[in-house]
Amino acid sequence: MTSLTIYLLKVTFVSSVFIVCYYLLFRKLTFHAFNRGILLLIMPISLALPLMDFDIQSPVKYLISDLEKVGFGDTFEPVSSGSKVYKSTLEFTEFIDYVYWIGFVVSFVLLVANTVQLFHKIGSAHKVYSADYSIYRGDVNAVFSCFKWILIPQEHIYNETDDPIIKHELAHVRSGHSYDLLFTELFIVFTWFNPFVFLFRKLLRSVHEFQADEQVLSESIKKSDYLELMLNNLLVQHQFSLTSSFKSSIIENRIEMITKNKSSFFNVGKYLFLLPVMFMVLFAFAEIKGSTPSISPIKKGSYDKIVMPFSKNKHGIDMVASSGTDILATGSGEVLKSSFDKNWGNVVVIDHGNGYQTRYAHMNDIMVFKGQTVSSGQVIGHVGSTGKSNNKPHLNYQVRKNGKKVDPETYFTK
DSSP: OOHHHHHHHHHHHHHHHHHHHHHHHTTTSSOHHHHHHHHHHHHHHHHHGGGSOOOTTOOOOOOHHHHHHTTSOSOOBOOOTTOSTTHHHHHHHHHHHHHHHHHHHHHHHHHHHHHHHHHHHHHHSEEEEESSSEEEEESOSSOEEETTEEEEETTOOOOTTTOHHHHHHHHHHHHTHHHHHHHHHHHHHHTTTOTHHHHHHHHHHHHHHHHHHHHHHTSSSOHHHHHHHHHTTOOOOOOOTTOEESSOTTHHHHHHHHHSOOOOGGGGGGGGGHHHHHHHHHHHHHHTTOOOOOSOSSOTTTEEEEEEOTTTOTTOEEEEEOTTOEEEOSSOEEEEEEEEETTTEEEEEEEEETTEEEEEEEEEEEOOOTTOEEOTTOEEEEEBOOSSOOSSOEEEEEEEETTEEEOGGGGOOO
């Protein structure tokens, strides 16, 4: 996967966490303006947090020239087209990238088509009223609003000062709800594979309707008359992506919100729950930045023996195992090198922070790429016999702390 795809996965994780929190804690509160703000903040926060580097371990990283000085390998050479490194991995990651971009293009085309259809409706209608907003009469089945325009059906009889439905749509126009929907639809295009973004859209549309209902009811219309009007407009109409309509699909929720008592002021304290959630999200990203190597690079029981212990081989330890056996990252961290070396064959170097780095050599293939963040226990490749090997499948594993070679076996806690 490319760095963009990994970034979008992180965006998906952050947005999903906050969307679920909102759904569980805030959706039934009557602080509609505040809820709208919370929902809108989910998008920029989800886009920004994955870009922030919160590392709780103060990693020590070396340049490639430094790696050569401390013995992590000779100059790395480009991988030949016939090499096994990356072959299967690239095929899979490229497939993932292709799927994402296909979904992105399809989602974007659908949004554009929906928007073109909307503006065709507006363009074919004729204006019947104009002020700080415009009312158009056209070939539509229900009253709806979009940005500064309100469209009404041919048969709709209205009075611009007394019509509750027009007032409802005017509330949408003056609140700028279409701009919210525009940014939401673009966010959905970028994260189309996340099912929670569609729940997010529904939650935001609900808050828009609650706000519009609240504004209309704050005027002279009686609540009972307004509820009767809603019950007479239960027929759900097709809704464009960027429009709001009195005949929405959430009338039942709107009626419930209108008839319930206002939320107590003490419920404001619930919003403070978002602070620990944000810290937990940050910690989740920080936690995978690095850790002390603490496990065996080959599961115990999966390798035959260590034929060259550290006491005899200062380049690390040689672990004999069957070709194709999984090689694991011994701690979380960032891949500094993932390439082919004429001496060490297929090599991966991982920086774990706090001065710890590990090297995995003579691998049959590599399943990670430079710059990728890996977690402890993640499969990074398979045992092989590449480079200047003795032709017997094995892994040469090395651990360094602050540039000094240390005995890897002392870090095998499991």
